[in-house]
Amino acid sequence: MGQIKVTKCGIQGLYVVEPTVHRDARGYFVETYNANDMKEAGLGMEFVQDNQSKSVKGVLRGLHFQKQFPQGKLVRVLEGRVFDVAVDLRKDSPTFGQWYGVELSDENMKQFYISEGFAHGFYVMSDTAVFAYKCTDFYHPGDEGGILWNDPEINISWPVPEGETPLVSEKDAKQPLLKDTFRF
8 A cells, every 4th residue: 555544443434544644844745645545445436525614612513414415525634633423324234323433633634534324523622623525425405414413322422521512503403313313
């Protein structure tokens, strides 16, 4: 493999991506994406859209997904530090409803690849965070879905300091529970 190491996570379809960082007195150089390295790791996705957001400390965005046009996402932090989470929404998956989280920062330069079929969200742990991600499908505004960030059935261990409440959008505060979103 080349400059990028890809490690499978505990849930099929999730991968931590670690680029090689070349540092010297001037700063650093890093190759953040290489299609050949990803293919060698078994990931042959094609990206069609890049997105970026900036958030302040304590912001929690998510848990978001697209219903009919699911997106795979390669996410990373350009500035700051976040706790990034994916929740398995694939109905036939043995890990349906389970979550996986990873800390992403401008220091560790880790990335997180989240395959299609997952809800995604993140919590900002630094004063600000600039978050960027590549998507395998375009955003379709009428296709948005979401799950409540603190759904007790999923039970995500967000690193929110005791006594504090994350800053969530009005829309995210009203998202349904997993059991109300996916009825069998």
